[in-house]
Amino acid sequence: MADIIQLLPDHVANQIAAGEVVQRPASVVKELLENAIDAGSDVVKLIIKDGGKALIQVIDNGIGMSTTDARLSFERHATSKITCAEDLFNLSTKGFRGEALASIAAIAHVELLTKTETDEIGVQLKIEGSKIINQDPIVTPKGTSLCVKNLFFNIPARRNFLKSNQVEFRHITDEFHRVALAHPTIEFHFYNNGSEIFNLPKSNYRQRIVNIFGGKTNEKLVPVIEETQVLKISGFITKPEFAKKSRGEQFFFVNNRFIKSPYLHHAVVSAFEGLIRSDNHPGYFLYLDVDPASIDINIHPTKTEIKFDDEHTLYALLRSAIKHALGQFNVVPALDFEQDQNLETPYNYKSKIAEVPRVTVNPTFNPFADDTPKATRVPIYEKQSAKGWENMFVGLESKVGKERDFSSVSFESETITGSIFNNEPEVDHVSTTLQLKRKYIITTIKSGMVIIDQSRAHQRVLYENFLKNITVKEAVSQQLLFPISLSFSKSDIAIINEIKDSLLTLGFAFDTVEDDSIEISGVPIMVPESEVGMVLDQLIADYQLDAPEDSFSQSDIVSKTLCKTLAVKTGEQLDSESQLALVNDLFACKEYKISPFNKPIYITMTGDDIDKKFF
Numbered sequence: 001m002a003d004i005i006q007l008l009p010d011h012v013a014n015q016i017a018a019g020e021v022v023q024r025p026a027s028v029v030k031e032l033l034e035n036a037i038d039a040g041s042d043v044v045k046l047i048i049k050d051g052g053k054a055l056i057q058v059i060d061n062g063i064g065m066s067t068t069d070a071r072l073s074f075e076r077h078a079t080s081k082i083t084c085a086e087d088l089f090n091l092s093t094k095g096f097r098g099e100a101l102a103s104i105a106a107i108a109h110v111e112l113l114t115k116t117e118t119d120e121i122g123v124q125l126k127i128e129g130s131k132i133i134n135q136d137p138i139v140t141p142k143g144t145s146l147c148v149k150n151l152f153f154n155i156p157a158r159r160n161f162l163k164s165n166q167v168e169f170r171h172i173t174d175e176f177h178r179v180a181l182a183h184p185t186i187e188f189h190f191y192n193n194g195s196e197i198f199n200l201p202k203s204n205y206r207q208r209i210v211n212i213f214g215g216k217t218n219e220k221l222v223p224v225i226e227e228t229q230v231l232k233i234s235g236f237i238t239k240p241e242f243a244k245k246s247r248g249e250q251f252f253f254v255n256n257r258f259i260k261s262p263y264l265h266h267a268v269v270s271a272f273e274g275l276i277r278s279d280n281h282p283g284y285f286l287y288l289d290v291d292p293a294s295i296d297i298n299i300h301p302t303k304t305e306i307k308f309d310d311e312h313t314l315y316a317l318l319r320s321a322i323k324h325a326l327g328q329f330n331v332v333p334a335l336d337f338e339q340d341q342n343l344e345t346p347y348n349y350k351s352k353i354a355e356v357p358r359v360t361v362n363p364t365f366n367p368f369a370d371d372t373p374k375a376t377r378v379p380i381y382e383k384q385s386a387k388g389w390e391n392m393f394v395g396l397e398s399k400v401g402k403e404r405d406f407s408s409v410s411f412e413s414e415t416i417t418g419s420i421f422n423n424e425p426e427v428d429h430v431s432t433t434l435q436l437k438r439k440y441i442i443t444t445i446k447s448g449m450v451i452i453d454q455s456r457a458h459q460r461v462l463y464e465n466f467l468k469n470i471t472v473k474e475a476v477s478q479q480l481l482f483p484i485s486l487s488f489s490k491s492d493i494a495i496i497n498e499i500k501d502s503l504l505t506l507g508f509a510f511d512t513v514e515d516d517s518i519e520i521s522g523v524p525i526m527v528p529e530s531e532v533g534m535v536l537d538q539l540i541a542d543y544q545l546d547a548p549e550d551s552f553s554q555s556d557i558v559s560k561t562l563c564k565t566l567a568v569k570t571g572e573q574l575d576s577e578s579q580l581a582l583v584n585d586l587f588a589c590k591e592y593k594i595s596p597f598n599k600p601i602y603i604t605m606t607g608d609d610i611d612k613k614f615f
């Protein structure tokens with residue numbers, strides 16, 4: 001058989017490598033910013049258009065390249081940063097693989113302008129799909145400008161795979177944050193579609209954080225400092241009362257490189273234990289300095305995990321440093337714990353002396369006499385008039401006002417028959433309910449018993465109601481007497497702007513939306529004023545995790561978040577009227593069997609099932 005193996009041509013090999021290095025525009029941004037930093041720049045500009053799909057440009061004032069270096073820099077494994085394998089264990093630069101430029105040039109239109117300090121004149125290179133198509137001497141300041149246009153122009157499948165401009169922009173912003181936070185002594189400018197969205201002067205770590213995440217951040221930060229032989233920790237955590245629903249602001253930097261470490265994250269979270277609610281996340285900006293020889297960053301170019309020699313020690317040191325910081329800055333006693341009301345001793349009982357239990361005997365007690373008082377018996381079945389359903393809602397309305405009137409969910413051109421089993425009128429008879437463990441609502445139907453998860457049921461009811469509001473656009477808004485002003489980071493504001501339409505149709509009203517704050521003048525009738533901040537926080541967090549492409553799924557996410565946040569929770573006691581209303585509302589839903597998060601809402605037990613248990 002003839003030989004069939006051959007070496008791939010460089011441009012093909014580069015394209016394959018590019019598949020790993022460049023996943024999306026944000027990967028290019030990361031590589032270019034890191035190169036600018038490695039070149040010793042102290043002013044770096046990032047310019048993007050259309051989420052980086054049309055243009056990504058990084059301009060720096062670093063050391064620049066000679067003409068020969070400029071050409072070489074686009075070769076694979078061409079790097080000035082290491083010369084031998086040992087260097088890998090003593091890295092002080094971001095890059096070292098010599099892959100980035102070669103990969104980027106394989107899949108985009110690239111234009112490089114560069115000049116060194118000593119050269120009189122610089123060089124301009126144009127490369128398309130790994131081919132140099134133009135090289136000219138050019139007058140340009142010291143430093144480098146690298147311009148990447150039409151990313152993935154020659155790989156349509158990859159180009160189509162990219163998300164919307166807004167989503168890609170958000171990924172780019174995340175990368176930008178990471179690099180800018182790690183290098184506060186470098187001045188950064190970031191322009192998006194022609195407008196400057198970040199202008200970060202040279203500063204210290206604290207100011208850099210504040211410049212990125214907004215003025216209000218300053219008061220939230222608690223410094224963390226610890227220095228031992230193996231590790232230096234510095235940076236900030238946010239005070240527990242500012243813990244957020246979103247995991248947004250959590251940053252670890254090791255030797256000024258952003259990393260992800262679930263293990264170290266756990267150390268931080270455990271230091272906060274007991275100080276914040278379990279579904280909230282602490283913010284942190286932590287800078288660890290370790291001996292470069294004790295870490296291994298020789299990992300995949302796009303990954304951000306690194307290996308530490310002695311993770312356990314790091315864990316313990318980090319945890320204690322944070323505990324110490326929380327204690328030292330008197331954060332702990334100032335806390336306002338959220339307590340379970342039911343665990344608290346009511347004030348009027350506090351001074352009472354405990355009574356000594358006494359045994360009393362009823363001498364006339366006859367266990368065989370049927371003298372159980374009527375009132376203590378749970379009525380097994382109580383017939384409800386045909387108007388029972390409506391009555392329940394009327395009662396509910398007058399009790400808790402309109403906000404709990406989730407009964408009127410109806411979808412145009414559809415009549416809803418509320419029944420568990422199709423065509424069975426069983427549910428019409430629901431009139432008695434019982435709450436079990438503050439979690440389930442139990443009710444009887446003709447064939448037996450239904451056990452309903454109260455939280456999931458309410459989620460379903462709210463969800464359908466929100467979706468309906470969004471689609472028919474007639475939500476009732478509750479005007480606030482005093483507008484609420486909330487501060488957010490710029491990227492959070494960008495998300496709010498993205499979902500603004502959905503929020504408006506739900507009944508939110510915004511007075512102003514600024515760079516780092518919003519003023520809210522109206523809220524949906526179902527959202528308590530005190531929870532607006534939390535609800536928006538949660539919306540941003542969920543949206544970040546799961547940014548949708550179209551407006552349908554956008555309203556879906558918004559509705560899901562709202563129903564999750566606002567639904568009755570496990571542990572909440574419901575009076576019998578609310579229980580009843582909830583059950584009936586549930587069975588009036590379009591889909592009453594599964595929660596919006598695909599969990600079963602109730603289980604049934606028929607008489608037969610119960611009989612079997614008695615065998």
Ligand code: ADP
Nearest residue numbers: 035039073079080095096097098099100101144
């Ligand atoms: P790496 O950063 O891993 O060395 P790259 O492909 O990113 O690989 O870059 C290749 C080389 O090009 C670098 O080692 C560096 O010498 C040079 N280079 C890239 N960007 C710049 C820049 N902005 N300023 C000066 N030199 C640069």
Ligand code: MG
Nearest residue numbers: 031035095100
């Ligand atoms: Mg590089």
